[in-house]
Amino acid sequence: EVQLLESGGGLVQPGGSLRLSCAASGFTFSNFAMSWVRQAPGKGLEWVSSISGSGGSTYYADSVRGRFTISRDNSKNTLYLQINSLRAEDTALYYCAKTSLWSPEYSSLVHWGQGTLVTVSS
């Protein structure tokens, strides 16, 4: 059974940083691209970033490019999202999601974790 467990969220001041983690199990982690999707309180879904199975290709939403960095450690079956220069509008539940392919291109989000909440406030 595929399991994705996010962690690392919390309350942070504007301009601060956090590193989110997503521990994966139940599948061969390195064979699949992964993504982060966020959802602000009471709002819809927003794609944030994706990474290929090897980690060699990464993609970002314009709203986070330059501030967020996606990475993965295939030896630890873990996906990361380093988030810097946080703003109030980054407040959201951050989900990690597994795609169906090695490349995130042309791949839907097949499995989702339960999310980790990031709150940016002074």
Place this chain on the structure above:
Amino acid sequence: EIVMTQSPATLFVSPGERATLSCRASHTFSSNLAWYQQKPGQAPRLLIYGASTRAIGVPARFSGSGSGTEFTLTISNLQSEDFAVYYCQQYNNWPQTFGQGTKVEIK
């Protein structure tokens, strides 16, 4: 960026009836379109990918159709567990984009 627009925002349907949800794209693309279901306090769940292929374990009452810029999710014989928010997503172009969601409520 491809903007995805869903309609209606809220759909009131009686149990046992059919619900038809629409998703329109600002630019045409191939069939790389997914539908997700989200219930309160839960993560989204993939229902449909490739515009019309049901994900594993998804009941046959869920069906997807469409191409180009117009896509539809149809839920036949609505069950109590189907009342939720539904999102479409295009994963054909970067950035991947979601619609704003359609909430299916009990009539």
